[in-house]
Amino acid sequence: MKILGIDIGSRAVKLALFEGDTLKKSDIISTMQFYRDYSTTVDGSIRLDLKAIGYHHADKIVSTGYGRNNLQVENALIINELKAHVYGALYQTELKNFTLLDIGGQDFKVVKVENGIITDMLLNDKCAASSGRYLENMAALLEISMEELKGHFENPVALNTTCAVFGESELIGQIALGHKIPELSAGINYSLYKRIKPHILKLKSKNIVLTGGVAQNNAIIHYLKEDFHEVVVPELPQLNGAIGCGYLGVLKERKRSNA
């Protein structure tokens, strides 16, 4: 049995294929390309061209997405995004008790998991300044790549506005004062972290699991490690939601064959 997990995000679509109990194959493609090249929308549900994406072997599909992107994929089981990420973290970390921090392109979530079950959560999709998008915009303003941005954590310049739009003017002010790229980048990373930290504190546990696109940001990992006991970044943080979809499919299949 081959099970395909799909996570349709705002910027990227993530695919994870399980065969039996193991992850066999995965891909990340841009959301634009996904809609343009690999799918057609029929009566409000998405028909996938699995062959074109290279996943035509899948027997079952489990999918998730956020908000308007949580569309009905034809012949798929749709699950909510929170659950998808928790199953992904359960599979990737093998932990049962942890606080999951997922920072995506447009939102962040903090989810507390106890005994393998969700018991609490704080979600934020209202504030661009607390998401990956903030980092992208600020990097663009500095005319540096995300690659370059994510490495700097020392001597952050102060960026205190809580708003993504006013944050840009504040950054320009700091540039004008003569600060260099490393401190400016660190300031951007730190200001994102500072906004999210109080939410983690509310639901903290001994293990913090960091996922989502921003999990590749070394500076954020550095700040987290300074403040929390144990910080775990799974091997494929960005694919976590898709892996969770696939893994839930595997669990359901296991139950069915045991029954």
Place this chain on the structure above:
Amino acid sequence: MKKVGLTTTIPVEVLLAAGCTPIDLNNIFVTGGKGLELIESAELDGFPRNLCAWIKGLYATAMTNEIDAVIGVTEGDCSNTKSLIEVWQSKGMRVIPFGFPQSRQREAMVKEIDHLMKTFEVSMQQVNKVMEKLYPIRQRIKYLDELTWRHNKASGFENHLWQVSCSDFNGDPATFLKDLEVQISEIEARSPFSDYEVRLGYIGVPPIIEDIYALVEANGGRIVFNEVQRAFTMAEASVHDSIYDIYLSYTYPYDLKARLVDIKKAIAERRLDGIIHYTQSFCHRGIEDILVKQQLGIPVLTIEGDLPGKADARTKLRLESFMDMLRDLKE
């Protein structure tokens, strides 16, 4: 002395033997529809904001209803009650103290109940007579509990409401029984809930949040065990037990250890998939959550309530996600 307010379950047999009408102030406070107003009036009288809402509700309910006296439980319930009693007394309310002896020693219990009987001027004979009347009612309540978890026909809310009402039998045991029989026949005629429902246990003090049972059912589950409410029924007592025995085997006023034994038994017998541990804001019992989570061995969702009313959006989402994952384990 006619109408006697209660702050929690006490040996109600004594009051009934004396011809008094027992009134559980908690029940009136939450079902009266004026919860928030009552809390506000207690705060106007000086009760702090950061104090358990039940205490403020009890205070104001007793002050605004025609109550001739209150039984104040000084031991085994809540240390807040001790201070509450003093405020009541200062306002001219007659308060009769009663304590569940923390030693859980027989002699101490005998002393407490005898003292209560003396205050109400009733004999053991009179008390025994009431006990004979209450015994069959308690057995019918036990049956209603079985209709919940064994026959899967009664809802979690019905289970809660009828059991919690055993603290005062709504002031009139005969009418209570009549109404109960009507309810039981109605429940018996139903077809059972689905085999696939998520079965939850509810532990901790009764909820101040009114729609918890409805929300669980809206998410495809049912509460089939109400821990403290069931303890209020004294339905486990045998027909031969004396009034002292009954209140000695009552678990709620004593340590958590004894309660956990009870809860573990229910988890196995009632095939529970998960537990909702309800805690009240500013209540010392919230600390018990540490042990509850460590020792029960099944998933626990802790829900904290503060003011009377409906669950907030976050509580709803938490409950929904918790039950959703329990269902994955079950399917």
